[in-house]
Amino acid sequence: MDRLTLTSIIASAAFLIFLIVSLTWHNDELRPRIWQLNEVLEQDPELAEYPYDFKVLLFLNGVVTLTSPQASDVPLRPFLNRIDPSLADKSADAPEVVEAERRFRAIEMQAIRVMLSQSDVESVVWSLDRAWYHKNRVPLAK
Template sequence: MKLRRIKSWQWVLIVLALLVALDWVIRRPDARSRELNAILAKEASPKLRDYPYQFEVLRVEGKTAVMSTPRNFDVPAFRMLGALYPNINVKDANNPEFVAVEHLLGQVQDEARHIVLAQPGIAEVRWELDKTWLRRHGIEVPDR
């Protein structure tokens, strides 16, 4: 039986596949984070489950769950809400529609936080800005 030689383009594909697999292994949440995300999905109200942004536990550091958020002081809520609700004037803080979606954002974020805090071994939630989501939605994120 004759052995085939692997061509250079095939080596490139093999290396790329290995790099993608390595990146996946590095980025995937640990077992505790996956468990908390499963609980979050299971216990979420329909309002949280259907919300266009999905809050998730990124990692657990001791008794602190680090969760993703699309807003903080560097990226105000109106920017991400503008991406989620392009038909609403988010620049007018008195616009009733804007007030409603801003309130909804606070409600679903609070619910996600409370579900995670209710789990054994979790005493605190720390929010981490979801820069990837923001950039995917065309929102500039300051580098810090």
């Protein structure tokens, strides 16, 4: 194969890839549903002001899997202490801690409401956001 033919094949392939990516990027119908659902979460004003960003990890058969910094086997307190360091020296029943927990639960419920407002979403499940703990250097309780 001569150099001109090889160059033509490479240029054609690059153009085809560019065309596919640009059509996909600008057409909502062709963009992955996970990206669209994440944009819905980002556009909610109540979720946008909270210091944690809920993200869609998976969307399958009407079930959305959302990230969360809390799970049944992981206490919420290390997360709350990280986003509001003033809570670190307070007891679990201090009004500030109780309010922070209440606000987190309300924000979680808002994320669920936002997802369920989508016509193709039937339910929401949670997945512990281990990446957040790693990124913020917060050890996970074992």
